[in-house]
Amino acid sequence: MSRSAHPAGPRHADVLPEGHYAAPPADLNVLDPKVWARSVTRGEDGVVTVAGLPVTRLAEEFGTPAYILDEADFRARARAWRTAFGADADVFYAGKAFLSRAVVRWLAEEGLNLDVCSGGELATALSAGMPADRIAFHGNNKSAAEIERAVRAGIGRIVLDSFQEIVRVAHIAQSLGKRQRVQIRVTVGVEAHTHEFIATAHEDQKFGIPLAGGQAAEAVRRALRLDGIELIGIHSHIGSQIFDMSGFEVAAHRVVGLLKDIRDEHGVELPEIDLGGGLGIAYTSGDDPREPHEIAKALTEIVTRECRAARLRTPRISVEPGRAIVGPTAFTLYEVGTVKPLDGLRTYVSVDGGMSDNIRTALYDAEYSVALVSRASDAEPMLVRVVGKHCESGDIVVKDAFLPADLAPGDLIAVPATGAYCRSMASNYNHALRPPVVAVEDGEARVIVRRETEEDLLRLDVG
Numbered sequence: 212m213s214r215s216a217h218p219a220g221p222r223h224a225d226v227l228p229e230g231h232y233a234a235p236p237a238d239l240n241v242l243d244p245k246v247w248a249r250s251v252t253r254g255e256d257g258v259v260t261v262a263g264l265p266v267t268r269l270a271e272e273f274g275t276p277a278y279i280l281d282e283a284d285f286r287a288r289a290r291a292w293r294t295a296f297g298a299d300a301d302v303f304y305a306g307k308a309f310l311s312r313a314v315v316r317w318l319a320e321e322g323l324n325l326d327v328c329s330g331g332e333l334a335t336a337l338s339a340g341m342p343a344d345r346i347a348f349h350g351n352n353k354s355a356a357e358i359e360r361a362v363r364a365g366i367g368r369i370v371l372d373s374f375q376e377i378v379r380v381a382h383i384a385q386s387l388g389k390r391q392r393v394q395i396r397v398t399v400g401v402e403a404h405t406h407e408f409i410a411t412a413h414e415d416q417k418f419g420i421p422l423a424g425g426q427a428a429e430a431v432r433r434a435l436r437l438d439g440i441e442l443i444g445i446h447s448h449i450g451s452q453i454f455d456m457s458g459f460e461v462a463a464h465r466v467v468g469l470l471k472d473i474r475d476e477h478g479v480e481l482p483e484i485d486l487g488g489g490l491g492i493a494y495t496s497g498d499d500p501r502e503p504h505e506i507a508k509a510l511t512e513i514v515t516r517e518c519r520a521a522r523l524r525t526p527r528i529s530v531e532p533g534r535a536i537v538g539p540t541a542f543t544l545y546e547v548g549t550v551k552p553l554d555g556l557r558t559y560v561s562v563d564g565g566m567s568d569n570i571r572t573a574l575y576d577a578e579y580s581v582a583l584v585s586r587a588s589d590a591e592p593m594l595v596r597v598v599g600k601h602c603e604s605g606d607i608v609v610k611d612a613f614l615p616a617d618l619a620p621g622d623l624i625a626v627p628a629t630g631a632y633c634r635s636m637a638s639n640y641n642h643a644l645r646p647p648v649v650a651v652e653d654g655e656a657r658v659i660v661r662r663e664t665e666e667d668l669l670r671l672d673v674g
């Protein structure tokens with residue numbers, strides 16, 4: 212991360228505390244299109260609008276906190292991935308980033324497939340009408356009941372994650388008189404995060420079967436012997452929030468190496484290769500993500516080149532973007548409750564949500580941006596930390612950012628790029644009521660996931 216350690220500094224303090232912040236932007240009223248959903252803009256009256264709707268009106272109608280999702284932007288990004296990869300590849304949206312029935316319908320309409328990794332995600336996908344053969348099932352410990360349900364539904368593929376699961380899925384499918392299409396997830400010894408990848412001992416994690424020591428080759432040997440499953444390919448997922456394609460290059464090289472070994476040993480050329488997801492998005496102005504067409508071109512070239520070198524037919528490629536599709540399309544709208552300046556340190560801005568609607572900052576030290584959206588302001592920038600209302604000092608939403616110094620209780624602020632892994636990881640900590648997801652499109656807003664109520668909470672409490 213290359214954020215400046217020597218910011219020009221806000222004008223309200225001579226000395227700044229240590230932190231990963233850039234200098235304050237020249238004009239805090241300007242919204243960087245990189246981090247905001249496409250239809251977000253600040254109106255002439257200073258109020259930010261999305262799909263033509265002022266955020267002040269959205270807050271009145273739906274309350275805060277709320278996730279506001281730009282449907283046209285979601286569809287455009289999904290379509291861009293689909294188009295970039297073309298007819299010879301499959302794009303599986305990773306449902307764990309954010310899944311609801313509306314999202315499933317948009318994906319189905321835009322020609323994407325869907326990854327699920329639990330019975331709950333599978334139920335959501337099926338109930339919204341995603342054809343079962345366009346669904347892939349992931350996870351390192353799928354239950355027998357989940358596997359049985361998936362096989363019965365006619366799911367497109369199950370991605371096998373262990374030796375036990377190879378046998379488990381084969382037995383369940385066989386007992387149902389079916390032959391289930393499967394891939395084997397391998398760990399290639401590459402882990403990529405943000406701008407770097409490490410090609411060493413990163414097989415030390417719970418997912419996948421290591422290529423190292425011939426374990427993946429042994430898994431293939433066993434899978435090919437079982438009647439209940441049909442092995443269609445090899446799967447590799449190397450990390451998340453990746454900007455650098457070199458990790459995929461090494462991963463593809465190693466996966467193709469396995470395909471070649473399989474051909475040499477068994478005389479079989481597996482028809483598919485899945486390179487996973489993990490492509491990065493802009494959370495702050497310092498991030499520069501790649502466009503889907505660049506990613507598609509790079510991945511296709513890598514696989515084609517590696518296969519040519521190994522004299523293999525180029526397999527059908529799949530990719531599994533989650534964050535890169537939904538992440539940029541939503542922001543979280545909060546109301547400011549208190550503004551607490553700490554002399555010589557920073558100002559703490561408390562909002563009406565927090566780690567219950569965005570755990571990523573606490574969990575991964577994630578960086579976010581923030582803006583005052585209910586009005587424009589010409590006040591000086593002040594260094595702030597946006598915090599939630601939970602009983603936890605690590606309850607931080609945005610660690611270091613600048614907001615106008617006249618910020619006051621009742622103002623609305625918004626945190627962009629919260630479409631992925633925020634609602635899907637939301638919790639009821641402190642018995643918080645999880646916020647709604649409001650889809651906006653062309654001047655219309657509609658709730659696609661409603662706000663939780665106290666009745667929802669109390670319904671589970673049956674003591």
Ligand SMILES: *Cc1c(COP(=O)(O)O)cnc(C)c1O
Binds near residue numbers: 490532534
């Ligand atoms: C999480 C995950 C993805 C999606 O990752 P993003 O960072 O959201 O693109 C894709 N494939 C697998 C197997 C995953 O576990």
